Amino acid sequence: MSKSDPNAPKRLALIASKGTLDWAYPPLILASTAGAMGWEAGIFFTFYGLPLLLKDIGAAVSPLGNPAMPMKMPFGPEGFQNINWPIPTAMMTVPGFNALATSLMKQTFKNKGVASVPELRAMCIEADVKMIACQMTMDVFGFKKEDFISECEVGGAATFLSYAADADVQLFV
Amino acid sequence: MTALQEDKLLDCSGMLCPVPVIKTSKAIKELQVGQVLKMVATDPGAPADMEAWARQTGNDLLDSHKEGEKFIFYLKRIK
Numbered sequence: 001m002s003k004s005d006p007n008a009p010k011r012l013a014l015i016a017s018k019g020t021l022d023w024a025y026p027p028l029i030l031a032s033t034a035g036a037m038g039w040e041a042g043i044f045f046t047f048y049g050l051p052l053l054l055k056d057i058g059a060a061v062s063p064l065g066n067p068a069m070p071m072k073m074p075f076g077p078e079g080f081q082n083i084n085w086p087i088p089t090a091m092m093t094v095p096g097f098n099a100l101a102t103s104l105m106k107q108t109f110k111n112k113g114v115a116s117v118p119e120l121r122a123m124c125i126e127a128d129v130k131m132i133a134c135q136m137t138m139d140v141f142g143f144k145k146e147d148f149i150s151e152c153e154v155g156g157a158a159t160f161l162s163y164a165a166d167a168d169v170q171l172f173v
Numbered sequence: 174m175t176a177l178q179e180d181k182l183l184d185c186s187g188m189l190c191p192v193p194v195i196k197t198s199k200a201i202k203e204l205q206v207g208q209v210l211k212m213v214a215t216d217p218g219a220p221a222d223m224e225a226w227a228r229q230t231g232n233d234l235l236d237s238h239k240e241g242e243k244f245i246f247y248l249k250r251i252k
Contacts, residue, residue: 010229033191036198037229113189113216123195 004166010034012041013164015172016049021061021102021117022069024052027173028120034169035127042130042167044160045152049173050137053148057117060102064092074107125151132159177236177247179211180204186215186243193219194226197248201232204250209235212246219244 012034016027027043034041045053052059063069071085091097106116115123124131131152138144138154145154164170183200185193193214201210212223220237223246227234233249 029191033194036191036195037226038198038231039229113187113192115188115192120191127195 008040010037010039010169011163011167012039013160013167013170014041014043015160016043016045016052017047017173019048019051019059021059021105022066023049023173024057024059024117025120027171028052028117028124030171031129032120032123032127035124035129039168040130041124041127042132042160042163043124044132044134044155044163046134046137050134050141050143052117052121053131053133053152054143055147055149057121059117060098061105062092062098063087063101064089064098071101072104072108074104074111121149125149130163132163177209177211179247180208181210183210183212185219186213188214189216190218190222194222197223197226197246198230201230201248201250206250206252208250210246210248210250212248214244214246215242216244219246223248 012031014027014031018024027049031041031043051057061069063071071087072083073081073085075081109116131149132155133143133145133148133152135154135156181200181204183196185196188196193212193216197210197212200212204210223237224234227248232251235247235249237244237246239245
């Protein structure tokens, strides 16, 4: 009870509404870091953010619809790696292109020393980050509690708001 | 600034945000109050982040400096 108890730790309340590889990062980075700073943290996984609670995270990324996304190669000399490849939009629709873009992004992140999404989620679990699966999204998309990691709980908008009301920082991702 | 003596060394070279902060928070919990952790990082964001982390957790950032490509931090466990 952050607000009612002056000695309680700070609290971070996040909504994760996107489940692509790129957008999986911000909530998981912020929540795990909050834990490392001695804060309480909670994430409400809703709409397309909900699959981030699946036992196996299948988060992928597509440059299609992401016009600002840099397309860079994770291998070769530094000058080559720094080239931002101009990919024609039509090519992004070719089957297999999303898988390629996803594996390139994962490799780039790994090369640079960025933790993977499953690693960051494990850090959140270790830091006792409260993970709430949105009940309504589960019903809409046909997910069951057993599909998700056992550390999560299920709740709705009222559950999140009640947690966020006592938070010092609230963000929608 | 060479008079500082660490009780534990944590090397976070090659790791990017938020891993150095998370590893530091774990490592300092393994120390006794009053002991000093030396953390080494290459993440250019580390100096600002370690200062913020120390301020938020109430631990003492005794020293923060750069040696070549490495950022060096001495952190004292306060609580």
